[in-house]
Amino acid sequence: DAGVTQSPTHLIKTRGQQVTLRCSPISGHKSVSWYQQVLGQGPQFIFQYYEKEERGRGNFPDRFSARQFPNYSSELNVNALLLGDSALYLCASSSGPQTNEKLFFGSGTQLSVL
C-alpha cells in the first residue's frame, strides 16, 4: 500500500507569492495533519483535518490555511510568503483523531522563499 504522498517535493518562491502544497493520506485514513519543520528544530503543528472538518489549529498566522477534500486528500495554502516560511512542510495521516492513533508522515515539501 502507498504511504503518505506529498507534492511537490521541492519548491522555490519569492517573497509575497502564494503557495499550495498537496497531501494524499494512506488509503483508509480520514485524518490529515500539517507540520512545519524549520532547519534544526522539531516539527510544529499547523492544522489537523478529520472528515473534512478542521479539528485543530496551531499558532500560525491567518496567511496559513488548509482544506480537506471528499477523498481525504488535503491542501495547505500559504499567502504573502515571508523569508521565515522557508521550511520542510510535513503531512501526516492517521485513521482518526484518537490519542492512540499513530501518525504516519510523508517525505515532505521543502519550501524555499527567496
Added chain:
Amino acid sequence: AQKITQTQPGMFVQEKEAVTLDCTYDTSDPSYGLFWYKQPSSGEMIFLIYQGSYDQQNATEGRYSLNFQKARKSANLVISASQLGDSAMYFCAMKRGNQGGKLIFGQGTELSVKP
C-alpha cells in the same frame, strides 16, 4: 503547558551496541500518548514506537523499546544492536488525549553509529 525535552543534541554509539535516547515530558492530562520518530537525511518522519499513558507494560517494536517511567515523566528510547542505518535524527513527541492530530515534538537527538 505541554512540553517535550530532549537534552542530548548529539549521541555517538558503536555499531552493535545499545544506546538510550532521553526524553522527558510535561503534561497535566491523565490521557496522553508518547511517540518516537526517526528522521533520516531524506526528511521523512518514520514512526518507531508508541506508548500510551495507561499502558502497563513498556512498548517494544523489534530492536526498539521504550523505557516508560510515568512518575518521572520520562519516555526514553532504547535501540539495541545499533546498525549503521540507525544514524539519523530521533524525535520524541507527545499527543494529548483531546487533541488527536496534534503532536508536540522535542528538539531531537542526532544519533551517529560508528563502524
